[in-house]
Amino acid sequence: MPPISTKTDKPRNAKVAVKRIMTYFSQCRGMLVCAVLLAVAGNVLALIGPSLSGKAIDVIAMGQGNVDFYKVLYYAGLMLIFYLVSAAMSYGLSVIMIKVARSMSCRMRQEVFDKLMRLPVSYFDKNQAGDIISRVSYDIDVINSSVATDVVQIISSLVTIIFSLVMMFVISSKLIVVVFVTLPLAIIYTRYTGRKTRPLFYRRSLSYGRLNGYTEEMFSGYKTIRAYANEEGVIDRFNDINGQAADAYYDADYMATLMGPGVNFINNLSLALVAVVGSILYLYNEITVGNISSFILYSRKFSGPINEIANTFNEILSALAASERVFRLLDEPEEEEDKEGAVAPENIEGDVEFRNVHFGYTPDKMVLTNVDLHAKPGQVIAIVGPTGAGKTTTISLLMRFYEINRGSIYLDGTEIHDIMRQSLRRAFTMVLQDTWIFNGTIRDNIAYAKEDATEEEIIEAAKAARLHKYIMTLPEGYDTVINGDGGNISKGQKQLITIARAMLDDSSLLILDEATSNVDTRTEKEIQKAMLTLMKGKTCFVIAHRLSTIENADLILVVDHGNIVEKGTHRELLDKKGTYYGMYSSQYR
Secondary structure, three states: OOOOOOOOOOOOOHHHHHHHHHHHHHHHHHHHHHHHHHHHHHHHHHHHHHHHHHHHHHHHOOOOOOOOHHHHHHHHHHHHHHHHHHHHHHHHHHHHHHHHHHHHHHHHHHHHHHHHHHOOHHHHHHOOHHHHHHHHHHHHHHHHHHHHHHHHHHHHHHHHHHHHHHHHHHHOOOHHHHHHHHHHHHHHHHHHHHHHHHHHHHHHHHHHHHHHHHHHHHHHOHHHHHHOOOHHHHHHHHHHHHHHHHHHHHHHHHHHHOHHHHHHHHHHHHHHHHHHHHHHHHHOOOOOHHHHHHHHHHHHHHHHHHHHHHHHHHHHHHHHHHHHHHHHHHOOOOOOOOOOOOEOOOOOOOOEEEEEEEEOOEOOEOOEEEEEEEEOOOOEEEEEOOOOOOHHHHHHHHOOOOOOOEEEEEEOOEEHHHEOHHHHHHOEEEEOOOOOOOOEEHHHHHHHHOOOOOHHHHHHHHHHOOOHHHHHOOOOHHHOEEOOOOOOOOHHHHHHHHHHHHHHOOOOEEEEEOOOOOOOHHHHHHHHHHHHHHHOOOEEEEEOOOHHHHOOOOEEEEEEOOEEEEEEOHHHHHHHOOHHHHHHHHOOO
């Protein structure tokens, strides 16, 4: 197996992530235009209120007995109408952005899943399943939440800031100088805090990925944990990982929470200065009380969004960190495209040849060196050897799960790089030691290899795999639902289902990787009889540790340290009294 990846990627330029996110908005251009129009109109209507309020105050300030209550009620009524219409537009804006977020997250999740289906096997060997799941679910949910709420907040805030700035300039060009004194302080403070916070949020996303990966692994191996009574060790390890995740969460949020109060302090300082300078200007009759009131309200409207943006900045940074993890997955190199002119042979006989094959998961460490073998159509080739000798790796190269470093592999005289991957893999039927069962009925699991399989074919396959009698003892028979992890059936029964599945697949080559390792000896002998039917007319590669199961193989290859050290029939290898003889003898002492 390849080494597990241990590198920790650092966050990239935020502009790159923002540009990538914007590409997802392009498909919702119409809704976004409506959202912007609603945001502008709604906020403009709401921002007219302070101006009307100032006019009402000026009417009241005309002097005792001179108040025009009809004008006061008129301005108050207009304010009420504008605020109600603005609230309705804000509601419409929120609904539109929720739809945009739903569309965007659905598309992003689909692209990620499609990408995973195109990634090479090596990616899944090097990355934890829990971390991959975390990117598909948690990280995209964070982005979805940010788009649905934070984007609305930013659009509304920008409109409010611009309109408030214009209105303040119209009311008093002198008072606005006070605002410009404190505004740079808020911008500098926000940029400084943001640079400190963003790497912390990226670290938080990574820590949650590790936490999900560890949790998924422990639940998958729960029975093994209980069997070895290692609950305390698992709990201690979880506490360590959970503590790291909690610390990462605390560090990110602690730094992010400093932004809101800091910006709020600067805004309050600006408000105090406006009040002081405005009072002085009033004494010199350069501004009215109503205009001071309106200016202060617009100043608050101006500073409020800045404070709100600062308070939601941590969510924005969290979404950027999550998006980077998603985009890193989307940027992972896929399996190489099929060679131009690659063929898809229809009638494959099953002639397989390895010529001087060299392979290593890393360039500095070869797993297989100078491997030569020739499997003629219909032959049974057994591959044996100690754990880690390279048996399963040989099969992975044949299926092009990994690409060889040097040498060539041929199928029916055609180099496998000249054959389309899909066609090459469909030529094989595989029964692996690690069984795969999905959540569904027993019938669906058996018929996975052949979607149009009839009921009779499914039953015949189950009978051939010695599984039919067991199925008929179940209350629902073939309609019995199996859990996704196969937890409600035994490991041996799961393997029998995968064998029955293989019985339905009409292919020219068969790979059996410890296919009967999870069944008892008696059942194994019964399955071997069924295997003879399955193997008939097919080129078969059998990886086995129980040497008694391969005594009738046409050719046995003994692999050790990446080299084929012996080859021959069972009797020939025993007569040599070499490595195979030692392995065989050790199983019968």
